[in-house]
Amino acid sequence: MHDTMTALRIEARWALADTLAMARRNLIRYVRSPELLVFSTINPVMFVLLFTYVFGGAIDVGPGNYINFLLPGILVQTVVFGAVQTGVGLAEDLSSGMVDRYRSLPMARSAVMAGRILADTVRNVFVVLLMIGVGYAIGFRFNASVAAIIAIPIILVIFGQAFSWISAAIGVSVREAETAQVAGFVWIFPLTFMSSMFVPVHTMPGWLEAFASVNPITVTVDLLRGLSQGGEIMPSLWQAAAWTVGLVVLCSTVAITQYRRLS
Amino acid sequence: MVQVREAPERQAMGGARPDAIVVRGMSKAYGEIQALDDxxxxxxxxxxxxxxxxxGAGKTTLVRILTTLLPPDNGRAWVAGFDVAREATQLRSRIGLAGQSAAVDEYLTGRENLELVGRLYHLNRSTAERRAVELLERFDLTEAADRRSKTYSGGMRRRLDLAASLVADPEVLLLDEPTTGLDPRARRELWAVIRxxxxGGTTVLLTTQYLEEADELADRITVIDLGRVIAEGTAQELKQRTHGDVLSxxxxxxxxxxxxxxxxARHGSGVARIDDDGVTVTMxxxxxxxxxxxxxRDLDTDGVAISDIGVRQPSLDDVFLALTGHTAGADRAD
Known part of the structure; x- marks a missing residue:
């Protein structure tokens, strides 16, 4: 019994070390591939500027200025779009033969995927803080307690991870970077726009409003809006939590099962 | 009562010089296609x-099974004394694999690639760093050590890939077509490294579709075609299978x-054929x-003008033809 516990502890320590080694490798890749950095930073900056200055004037969000309404949505969009890279990166490693090498090593089998998701989470922290900075520069202001402000990046990172698992499941299934890219955006794009991210859902036609109201992106955006502007956070807190847990459980199961079945 | 002993297992586990790789009755099918057959x-x-x-002969399938990347349908195999199906983790720490595509991370430097693999073999940091330095030196990559491997030539990538497979000083090294896509010079360099x-005591299983490569490197050769072993022996033994010399x-x-x-054809003991170059006839x-x-005399009588004629030892290409009825270069789909 004691021996089994020790063996498990050693195994867990190796799994952690392997995950950290893989996360470090993926972060080095981010820093050294400008196109990825540009995509994950310039893109959301462009969106926030476009929507604030081009569309913002035409969108009626009730009291308060548009940037305070928009930024929580942009933050969610940032982590959701960023999640596509999880699947693209995995697919790239699969098609290039890197995963064959990793699978022939005595490393923990979970570390390839866990390391990828950990690296994407670290990137999300960086990009979320950057976007809050950009928001501040163009007039965004928190109207909330310190605790609520601290909660915002934490929620974003956890929510981003849920989408990373969806993306991982896609990447490990399609096994080809370009396909993973297309397969990622083909559903993420409509999903983000059919939400409360840029416009209030009550302005949509009834059938779309019904969909948009239960969209995981809507509930998370609404939660962040409530937190950042001192508004209502119920019931979106529970809805967002339920979606996040559900997605992580379902998609990580699919992704890990698919990875174990690789041959 | 007759005692049944499990021969391969004994052979793999006991004895002074156990076989490094033992495969018994291995089969694997992908849907309709029988990739390996007994x-x-x-x-x-x-x-x-x-x-x-x-x-398409099944070479890569066998390597993938032996490196635990692919489960077999039937049959058993032991590498370095460990069962591929039941002792995969122990097995993985004793083997090195260099697959068909050089598995090097383009965004990492040569040194970082090797150190990462070392860490994933669970070497401690200083050992992983030391091994990386040694291997970079040995594979003539010291100068390029801190450059991103994206900038490496094909030959350098292959060498880095091979270096990565040696990080943990494996007992058994599996090389899947290690010289595919290399120019002749880079190929010869890689051969020298493998020798x-x-x-140094490492066991190497090497797949190749180059007859010259097998002839040059291998102590023994297994010829496989359509998933079946069709011949096994030294290059010399295989050549004797053609029963004589080759006229060209x-x-x-x-x-x-x-x-x-x-x-x-009037003088031969086998089939005369025209080589791919269109001007060489062998038999x-x-x-x-x-x-x-x-x-x-016959050629002269028939009015055939020749630029060269000779009798040589059969090449493995001739052997392959004699064994399978087609040349090794031809794809399975042809």
Whole structure:
């Protein structure tokens, strides 16, 4: 019994070390591939500027200025779009033969995927803080307690991870970077726009409003809006939590099962 | 009562020089396609074993099973004494794999690539760093060590890939077509490295579709085709399978190749055929040299102008043809 516990502890320590080694490798890749950095930073900056200055004037969000309404949505969009890279990166490693090498090593089998998701989470922290900075520069202001402000990046990172698992499941299934890219955006794009991210859902036609109201992106955006502007956070807190847990459980199961079945 | 002993297991686990690789009755199908069909194989420790066959013969499938990347349908295999199905983790810490595509991370430097693999073999940081330095030196990559491997040439990538497979000083090294896509010079360099490894006691299983490569490197060769073992032996033994020498005639005009074929066929003990170059005609002959004069006379009578004629030892290409009825270069789909 004691021996089994020790063996498990050693195994867990190796799994952690392997995950950290893989996360470090993926972060080095981010820093050294400008196109990825540009995509994950310039893109959301462009969106926030476009929507604030081009569309913002035409969108009626009730009291308060548009940037305070928009930024929580942009933050969610940032982590959701960023999640596509999880699947693209995995697919790239699969098609290039890197995963064959990793699978022939005595490393923990979970570390390839866990390391990828950990690296994407670290990137999300960086990009979320950057976007809050950009928001501040163009007039965004928190109207909330310190605790609520601290909660915002934490929620974003956890929510981003849920989408990373969806993306991982896609990447490990399609096994080809370009396909993973297309397969990622083909559903993420409509999903983000059919939400409360840029416009209030009550302005949509009834059938779309019904969909948009239960969209995981809507509930998370609404939660962040409530937190950042001192508004209502119920019931979106529970809805967002339920979606996040559900997605992580379902998609990580699919992704890990698919990875174990690789041959 | 007759005692049944599990021969391969004993062989793999016991004895002074156990076989480094033992394969028994290995089968694997992908849907309708039988990739491996009852393959058995033994590789003695400290030797180079060549697995020779055309594309689609099942070579890669066997390597993937032996490196635990793919579960077999039937049959068992032991590498470095460990069962591929039941002792995968122990097995993985004792093998090195260099697959068909060089698995190097382009965004990492050569050194970082090797250090990462070292860490994933669970070497401690200083050992991983030391091994990286040693291997970079050994594979002539010291100067490029801190450059991103994206900037490396094909040959350098292959060397880095091979270096990565050696990080943990494996007992058994599996190389899947290690020189595919390399120019002749880079290929010869890689051969020299592989020979050096074996002199250090490593066992190597190497797949190739290059007959020259198997001939050059391998102590023993297993020829596989359509998932089945069709011959096994040393290069010399395999060559004897063609029962004699090979006559080769080079004609001046490709249009006369057919005529040359007919002329030499009268003297041969096998099928005369025209090589891919369109001007070389080859045929197995018994007691070749003695027949040379008669063959030249016949060619002359038929009006075939030749630029070269000779009798040589059979190449593995001839062996492959004799064994399978087609050349090794031809794809399975053809």
């Amino acid at each position: 393959v058995s194989l033994d590789v003695a420790a400290g030797t180079i074993h060549g697995l020779l066959g055309p594309n 050096q490894l074996v002199s 005639v080079v004609v001046n005009d490709p249009a006369q190749a057919e005529a040359a074929c007919r002329a030499v 197995p002959v018994a007691g070749g040299a003695a027949k040379l004069a008669a063959i030249i």
